[in-house]
Amino acid sequence: MAADPRFHADAESCPVCGSPNLQEIRCKVICLNCRTILQSGADLDGGALQG
Numbered sequence: 001m002a003a004d005p006r007f008h009a010d011a012e013s014c015p016v017c018g019s020p021n022l023q024e025i026r027c028k029v030i031c032l033n034c035r036t037i038l039q040s041g042a043d044l045d046g047g048a049l050q051g
């Protein structure tokens, strides 16, 4: 009944605010509650930012 210790990138709820409202955008998982990026794809690493 305790919280599962298996906390990986594929979290079902936001580890920051605990909200289950997660939105998967492209290769990222963003919390719709606190707007925190929980998971970022490798595509964002060293990528050029374009407006």
Ligand SMILES: [Zn+2]
Pocket (backbone or CB within 6 Å): 014, 015, 016, 017, 018, 019, 031, 032, 033, 034, 035, 036
């Ligand atoms: Zn959150």
